[in-house]
């Protein structure tokens with residue numbers, strides 16, 4: 001079996017004309033395919049088409065689409081009054097309510113109408129494709145086609161291969177995605193598929209650091225933006241997507257992976273969910289929001305009136321990136337301890353306490369600075385408990401004089417950025433390891449689907465594969481938590497000095 005996606009008469013049915021169905025129908029019609037849009041709500045299909053045409057016209061007005069292309073897409077888009085009208089479709093994509101029973105019933109109705117050769121796909125974000133396909137007589141033509149919102153702007157589509165999905169179906173849907181000008185990645189039928197599972201790392205690790213009382217919501221977000229190059233921190237993102245969406249998704253993934261500690265949700269997240277503080281849409285979530293929707297951010301900068309340090313002792317193996325920055329801030333950096341000046345250490349994976357104890361350093365004067373990420377933009381510092389703050393404030397003032405914003409967190413293994421990046425990289429490696437997608441597709445999907453500055457495997461390469469592995473090993477040793485166990489994919493490449501992106 002095969003389906004030639006380039007055939008001129010290719011007809012695609014889209015069921016459900018809500019936010020997603022409209023977007024899917026739009027990119028299909030723009031791809032020059034005859035598109036039949038159906039919605040069960042009276043007038044739903046027509047409203048959907050009107051909204052799409054409106055969208056196309058605004059693209060013409062902004063000169064992002066020619067008038068001819070707009071007219072062609074409008075002509076290719078047909079509204080159906082009944083499901084029966086989809087009988088001639090080569091492919092049907094379902095985007096109705098996220099409810100297993102609704103989808104199962106609909107799939108049976110579709111099967112009774114279309115030929116055996118028609119591919120039937122679901123845009124579900126959280127239901128296993130195999131459980132929808134189960135109710136059908138012929139399951140090998142069923143797959144997932146998971147688009148992202150808003151579809152015309154989000155280029156990624158996950159083609160989900162369920163237990164019974166035939167290879168020709170996967171190939172045809174990859175070709176369909178390309179004809180819709182999407183970037184398709186082939187993904188396993190596992191909880192959260194690829195992007196939503198991959199997104200678990202940043203969300204749950206941000207929550208873990210916050211829950212442990214190591215850093216505030218604002219601090220974590222600012223570090224991820226400024227030092228990590230992320231467009232948004234995890235808490236801003238949760239407020240944007242809605243706590244009513246992301247908390248249940250976290251639970252589904254945690255349950256779906258049989259309580260793997262890497263996916264553990266946080267009781268604080270659940271607390272907001274129960275309180276109805278659902279994020280921007282309710283005027284409050286992790287942050288408060290003003291009347292015009294502006295975020296009320298308590299800020300992440302360390303406020304100090306201390307004088308910059310005149311002399312700083314470079315601790316054992318301190319990073320040259322950090323030492324150079326301190327020099328730029330006017331400090332004289334010495335390598336032999338003078339017994340008085342602040343001592344800077346730059347651990348990977350350790351907290352300041354562990355460094356002091358293992359290296360026999362004075363915890364009152366030791367200041368840990370995260371050497372990873374854009375330190376010159378935002379430097380994260382921390383001291384061991386019992387420090388009097390004098391050394392910390394002098395180092396903060398020096399970094400600040402060198403032009404860096406400074407965030408002072410509580411003593412924390414792996415600071416914030418190391419921990420977050422290592423967890424993102426580790427989960428990416430695990431996804432490649434267990435075959436959810438190829439290594440290349442893991443990175444493609446995470447950059448396109450979540451706007452990450454790098455894919456998880458490229459992130460491990462950026463930090464150093466050995467260093468990423470070491471960070472996880474150290475955090476696991478300090479916390480005793482299985483959550484930080486390194487993926488075997490990462491471990492092998494770290495030990496052999498290879499790129500994390502290297503396929504098996």
Ligand SMILES: NC(=O)c1ccc[n+]([C@@H]2O[C@H](COP(=O)([O-])OP(=O)(O)OC[C@H]3O[C@@H](n4cnc5c(N)ncnc54)[C@H](O)[C@@H]3O)[C@@H](O)[C@H]2O)c1
Nearest residue numbers: 016017018019020039040041095096097098123124125149
């Ligand atoms: N919104 C997102 O960000 C997003 C992203 C990816 C995937 N999804 C998935 O896409 C699907 C649709 O989501 P949405 O946000 O567009 O929902 P929506 O509520 O905006 O639209 C659903 C539409 O389906 C119609 N409908 C319901 N039952 C129907 C039936 N039996 N036959 C025909 N039409 C029916 C409704 O009238 C409605 O217009 C869900 O499975 C959702 O999980 C959503």
